[in-house]
Amino acid sequence: MNHASTKRTRRVLAIALSVASGCMAASDISGFWALRFDSKNVPMAELSPKVTKAALDAHLRKDADAIRWCNHLGVPFVMDDPSSGPIDIRQGRVEVAVVSNVVSVARHLYIDGRKHVNPDAFDPTTSGDSVGRWEGDTLIVDTIGIAGNRGITSIPGGGFRTDKSHLVERYRLLEGGKQLSVTFTWDDPDVFRVPHTYQYIYYRAPAGSEGGTLACNPFDEQRTSFLTGTPK
């Protein structure tokens, strides 16, 4: 085998491996997925002593402000809200997109083997920079670069996200694809004493389900009055 043909064979092999990395996912988690009343197993987070009540209150006020002004709500809220309908998870060759009906940008979970964008170059977003890989039947997604001061910052079980937060999610199909388990683990030295883990079970929405974006108008006076006024 001469040098040229060896190079040709290697090139074909490289293409095969490239195609394989894009296509040979263990599962396809695509679908519309809904949370139910009994979908959440969320223990209380063990917070760092650095987290004061004043800091927690400030984040709650910030979250209320984000809702009032129709800001992009971001992670983790887009994965959390059963009232706004099922989330749409769509698995493509390069990425898995996660689209929620709440006001938010889509999540992009890149599964093409890339590393995180250099944090010095990445402008933090409300959904962060997410890269995923398959380990057997589990899609493991690693997220950094979440903007700590934008959107809903509260984390289920206690605490809040900051610019330093690191989220690892493990997606796994159960019951022959009728359920999707997602385990969330948050780590942040400024917020958690130990990594904080909780689990959701999503249920596959019926065939023909569809998504949309809930309208949100920050200049709707009636809405603003309701959100900021005294409950009657």
Place this chain on the structure above:
Amino acid sequence: MLDEGTGMKLCLTLLKPVLGVCLSAGVAGAAGDLSGFWERRDTAGSGAWENIDAKIPKAVLLRPAEANGGGRGSAPQPADSAKHAAGQPYIVTNGRCGTMGLPGAMAHSAALDIVQGKAETLIVGEMPGVQHIFTDGRQHPAAQLIEPSATGHSVGHWEGDTFVVDTVGLTAGGGIPGGGQKSRETHLIERFRLLDGGKRMTVTFTWDDPKIYARPHTYEYTYFKDPDGSYAFEEWRDSGDPLQKQSIVPRE
């Protein structure tokens, strides 16, 4: 040492199960793979996009007086719609976090991310508002059952190398490049086609509406593929941030 034929056979043996999985996943099974980030290119850098909007044919409207063809098709924000007296400052953007819809989303200067799955293709921008294109063979719901939205209800199928997307249920109003606007009866057909080995993509837009257009209105955009490894940005706006309000003073 393997000879070239044996080496190629080995590669094809490796490829066979891979392609089987791809086909079953529906990705390689489609006539084309539109996956990736795409953007229109302003090569002159003037912000005029090589005058693309001026090159779009003028729509033939039933009632020309109602022409509302915005260059990029975006609906005006509430703060834009008031009358502005000469010399008086007014707010041109209030930082409102709007939802991207059609046709504005496809004319935006930011990259579009196409995620092509088996049952659905998503077109994702840098703002809220995603076009869900169902490719599982479903039909549009009956018109009276569709809640109008910025991106409408879209179904798609492949015709040879062309991905044909049919959209109804768009929110009325707004502007369409070349003229016209949307109503509850507006019908859009988009035809996506890859060129230059996947480096470019053309999308032909055809708008039809028995109350607005005398005949279907068609124009085309060309998009360029971003390099592998490109990633999404977020177009952040905050209506609650006073710094995001910008005003302008019209000439006396």
